[in-house]
Amino acid sequence: MERTVLAAIAERPDADTALAEQVRRVGAAMGRLGVQLRWTYRVQDALAVIGSDASLAGMLADWDAPGAEQSLDAVLRRFRGLPVFLMTAEQELPLWVYEVIQGFVFPLEDTPDFIAGRIVHATEEYADRILPPFFRALRDLQDHHQYSWHTPAHAGGVAFLKSPVGRAFFDFYGERLLRTDLSISVPELGSPLEHTGPVGEAERNAARVFGAERTFFVMNGNATANRVVGHHAVARDETALVDRNCHKSLQHALTISGARPLYLVPERNGLGLAGPIPPAALDPAALRARLADHPLAETDPVYAVITNSTYDGLCYDAVRVAELLGESVPRVHFDEAWFAYARFHPLYARRYGMAVTEETLPGPRRPTVFATQSTHKLLAALSQSAMLHVRPAERAPVDYERLNATYLMHCSTSPLYPMIASLDVAAGMMDGPSGPYLVGEAVTEAVRFRQAMVRLAGRIREDGRRPDWYFGVWQPPHVTEPGTGRTVPFAEADPVRLAADPACWVLEPGAAWHGFQGLSDGYCLLDPVKVTIVCPGADAVAGTLGWGIPARIVAAYLRRRGIVVEKTGDHTLLVLFSMGITKGKWGTLIDALTDFKRAYDDDLPLAEVLPGFGPPAATLRRFCTEVHERLRALGLGELVNEIFTDLPEQVRTPADSYQALIRSRTERVPLDRLAGSVSAAIVVVTPPGIPMLMPGEAAGPADGPLITYLRALEEFDRCFPDLATDIHGAHRDGDGRYHVEVEVR
Numbered sequence: 001m002e003r004t005v006l007a008a009i010a011e012r013p014d015a016d017t018a019l020a021e022q023v024r025r026v027g028a029a030m031g032r033l034g035v036q037l038r039w040t041y042r043v044q045d046a047l048a049v050i051g052s053d054a055s056l057a058g059m060l061a062d063w064d065a066p067g068a069e070q071s072l073d074a075v076l077r078r079f080r081g082l083p084v085f086l087m088t089a090e091q092e093l094p095l096w097v098y099e100v101i102q103g104f105v106f107p108l109e110d111t112p113d114f115i116a117g118r119i120v121h122a123t124e125e126y127a128d129r130i131l132p133p134f135f136r137a138l139r140d141l142q143d144h145h146q147y148s149w150h151t152p153a154h155a156g157g158v159a160f161l162k163s164p165v166g167r168a169f170f171d172f173y174g175e176r177l178l179r180t181d182l183s184i185s186v187p188e189l190g191s192p193l194e195h196t197g198p199v200g201e202a203e204r205n206a207a208r209v210f211g212a213e214r215t216f217f218v219m220n221g222n223a224t225a226n227r228v229v230g231h232h233a234v235a236r237d238e239t240a241l242v243d244r245n246c247h248k249s250l251q252h253a254l255t256i257s258g259a260r261p262l263y264l265v266p267e268r269n270g271l272g273l274a275g276p277i278p279p280a281a282l283d284p285a286a287l288r289a290r291l292a293d294h295p296l297a298e299t300d301p302v303y304a305v306i307t308n309s310t311y312d313g314l315c316y317d318a319v320r321v322a323e324l325l326g327e328s329v330p331r332v333h334f335d336e337a338w339f340a341y342a343r344f345h346p347l348y349a350r351r352y353g354m355a356v357t358e359e360t361l362p363g364p365r366r367p368t369v370f371a372t373q374s375t376h377k378l379l380a381a382l383s384q385s386a387m388l389h390v391r392p393a394e395r396a397p398v399d400y401e402r403l404n405a406t407y408l409m410h411c412s413t414s415p416l417y418p419m420i421a422s423l424d425v426a427a428g429m430m431d432g433p434s435g436p437y438l439v440g441e442a443v444t445e446a447v448r449f450r451q452a453m454v455r456l457a458g459r460i461r462e463d464g465r466r467p468d469w470y471f472g473v474w475q476p477p478h479v480t481e482p483g484t485g486r487t488v489p490f491a492e493a494d495p496v497r498l499a500a501d502p503a504c505w506v507l508e509p510g511a512a513w514h515g516f517q518g519l520s521d522g523y524c525l526l527d528p529v530k531v532t533i534v535c536p537g538a539d540a541v542a543g544t545l546g547w548g549i550p551a552r553i554v555a556a557y558l559r560r561r562g563i564v565v566e567k568t569g570d571h572t573l574l575v576l577f578s579m580g581i582t583k584g585k586w587g588t589l590i591d592a593l594t595d596f597k598r599a600y601d602d603d604l605p606l607a608e609v610l611p612g613f614g615p616p617a618a619t620l621r622r623f624c625t626e627v628h629e630r631l632r633a634l635g636l637g638e639l640v641n642e643i644f645t646d647l648p649e650q651v652r653t654p655a656d657s658y659q660a661l662i663r664s665r666t667e668r669v670p671l672d673r674l675a676g677s678v679s680a681a682i683v684v685v686t687p688p689g690i691p692m693l694m695p696g697e698a699a700g701p702a703d704g705p706l707i708t709y710l711r712a713l714e715e716f717d718r719c720f721p722d723l724a725t726d727i728h729g730a731h732r733d734g735d736g737r738y739h740v741e742v743e744v745r
C-alpha cells in the first residue's frame with residue numbers, strides 16, 4: 001500500500017525557522033524510506049486530506065497548528081488506530097488526545113532520521129494491522145511467489161504469456177489478479193466450501209461487522225444467496241409468504257424448493273412506484289383469511305421473504321415487520337440486495353434484517369432471520385460478491401451443517417479468490433469508524449443534491465426570464481423541526497439534521513407526497529441515497545396529469561450527455577448516491593437537466609437535441625407532448641392498480657409449471673391467444689418492477705386488466721420503438737408484438 005503521512009504544522013513548508021527546517025528534513029528522510037509527507041498549515045487543508053486521502057498511514061500533528069484539536073477529532077472519526085505523533089511542549093493535554101496519539105516527537109531534540117524511522121515504522125504496522133483476515137493471507141502468500149502445479153491452468157497467469165491474445169489479456173489485468181487466482185487446493189487460504197482457515201476467519205469477521213451470528217460468503221451473486229435461503233428454509237409443498245415485489249431469483253428458489261407461494265402485495269402510487277407491503281397485509285388474521293381462500297396452499301406458512309429496501313429506496317421497520325410476520329412464520333428472509341450499508345448509519349437503525357435481535361425483539365415470537373446482500377451493488381466489492389447473514393431464534397434453529405449442504409448445491413467447487421478477497425475487504429472497509437464515515441459521505445452528498453434541486457426551482461422563478469423549473473425530487477416537501485414543532489420547507493432544513501435524523505425521511509401515514517395508503521407511523525422510510533427525480537406529468541396521488549414530459553425522453557437525453565441513470569419509469573428517473581460518488585458529481589446531472597429544459601423551453605428541433613431519435617420532423621416539446629398524451633390515453637397507471645388489486649389465479653406451483661417448461665409442454669403465444677392460458681414465464685414491467693404474472697398463474701380473460709395492460713404497452717412500444725418499455729418475460733417479434741410463454745392447452 002502506498003503510504004502518506006500528514007503533517008499538520010503551524011508554519012508554511014517554506015518557512016524560515018528552525019522547526020520548519022527540521023520538519024523538512026524529517027520529510028526528506030521519510031521519502032528515502034518510501035513514505036511521502038503531505039504538509040498542511042491550514043486547518044481546512046488538513047481536514048481535506050483527512051477526508052479524502054485513504055493512503056494516509058500516519059500523522060505528525062503540531063499541537064500549535066491552527067485547529068489541531070479539530071484535525072485530531074476528524075482522524076478519530078475516519079480512521080481506527082491511525083498512528084498520530086504529536087509535537088508539543090505542553091504538559092497537560094485534554095485526556096481524549098492521549099487516546100488518539102501514539103506518541104510524542106521533539107523535532108529539535110531528536111534527529112530527523114530517528115523521527116522519520118519511528119513514524120515510518122508505525123505506518124508499516126498500521127498498514128498491516130488494518131488488513132482483514134483473508135486479504136492478508138492472500139497477500140502474504142502472494143509475496144512468497146510459489147510455483148503452482150494445480151488449476152487454474154493458467155498457473156498464475158503464465159499460460160496467457162504463450163499467445164498474443166493471452167498476452168493482451170495479461171497486460172490488461174496485470175499479473176497480480178492472475179497470480180491470486182488460485183486453486184482451492186491452496187491450504188494456506190482455507191476453504192470457502194468448509195469455511196475453514198482464513199476464509200472462515202473472514203466470514204466470522206464479516207458476521208461481527210454486519211451483526212450476524214453466522215455469515216456465508218456467496219459467489220455468483222445475491223441471486224444465489226436467495227436461492228440458497230429459499231431452498232433451505234421451506235420444504236416441498238410447504239407454504240411460503242412471498243413479497244410480490246421480489247427478484248427473479250426468489251421465483252427460482254420457489255421452483256427449486258417446490259414451495260407454494262402466497263404473495264404479499266405492496267402498495268403502488270400515482271407515480272407508478274412500488275411502495276411497501278402495508279402492515280395490515282402482514283396481520284395474522286388477514287393472512288389466515290387469505291390462506292383459507294388459497295387454491296394451492298395446504299400447510300401453515302413456514303417462511304416469508306420481503307424485499308428490503310425496495311429498488312426505489314423504501315425501507316421497512318424490519319423489527320416491526322419481523323414482529324408482525326413472526327405471528328405467522330418462524331423464518332423471515334430480508335432480500336437486502338440494495339441495502340448492505342444499512343448497519344453503518346444511524347438513519348437506518350432497526351431497518352435491516354440483522355437489527356432483529358433479542359434486544360430489539362425479545363420473547364419467543366422472534367423469528368429466525370436471514371438477510372441476503374449484493375455486497376457488490378452498494379458496497380465496494382467485485383461483481384457477483386454477495387453475503388448471506390443468519391440470526392437464528394430458538395423456535396427455528398439453524399443447523400449450519402445442513403444449511404451448508406444447501407449452500408454447496410449452489411456453489412462451484414472452484415471459487416475465485418480475488419472475489420473472496422473483495423468480500424473480506426468490503427467488510428474491512430465498513431468496520432470501525434470507516435463504515436459510518438463512508439455511508440455518511442454518500443448521505444451528505446445526496447442531501448446536497450436534493451436541496452440543490454429544490455433551490456434551483458426557486459432561483460429560476462426569482463430570475464423570471466425562463467418558465468418555471470419542472471423537475472422535482474420525490475421527497476417530503478417539508479421537515480418538522482424537533483424543538484419547535486415548526487415545519488420548514490425541505491430546501492431550508494438543516495442539512496446536518498437531514499443527514500442524521502430518520503424522522504425527516506419517514507413516510508407519514510396519508511401524506512400526499514408519497515401517495516401510499518395503509519402505512520403506520522415509522523413503518524417505512526425513504527432512503528435519502530436513492531433519489532427519484534420526478535418529471536412533470538404525474539402525481540403521487542392523482543396519477544397521470546394533463547401535461548407532461550416522459551422520463552424516457554429525458555433519460556435518452558441524459559445518456560447522450562454521458563449520464564446513465566439506474567432506472568427509468570414513465571415520469572420518474574432513479575439515481576443512486578453510492579460510496580463511489582465523488583463530491584459534486586451531481587453538478588453535471590443538474591447541468592444536463594437544465595440544458596434539457598432550455599432546449600424544451602426554446603422548442604428546439606428533436607433532430608438537434610436527440611439526433612436519430614423519434615420522428616425527424618418533430619420538435620422536442622411536440623414529441624414530449626405526443627408521447628405523454630399517449631401514455632395518458634392508454635391509462636397504464638389505472639390498469640396496473642387493477643392488476644395488483646386482484647392477483648392472477650394460481651393454477652400450478654412454480655415447480656410444476658417448470659416441469660411443463662422443460663418437457664416442452666409450453667409455447668410462445670401472441671397477446672391475442674393469451675386469454676385463458678396459464679403462464680410459464682415471469683412477466684415483469686419496470687416500473688413498478690413487480691411481477692404481474694408468475695409461472696403457473698392464469699392470464700385471465702381477453703378483456704381482463706392483465707391482457708388489456710399488455711396490449712396497451714405493446715401499442716405504445718410499436719408507436720415509439722425508441723422508447724420501448726422495459727419488460728421481461730414478454731418477447732417482441734420483428735413486428736413489435738409481444739409473445740408470452742404459456743402451457744400448451
Ligand SMILES: *Cc1c(COP(=O)(O)O)cnc(C)c1O
Nearest residue numbers: 220221222223224247335337374
Ligand atoms: C439484484 C438483485 C438480486 C440479485 O443480486 P445479484 O447480486 O445481481 O445476483 C436479488 N434481489 C434483488 C432485490 C435485486 O435487486
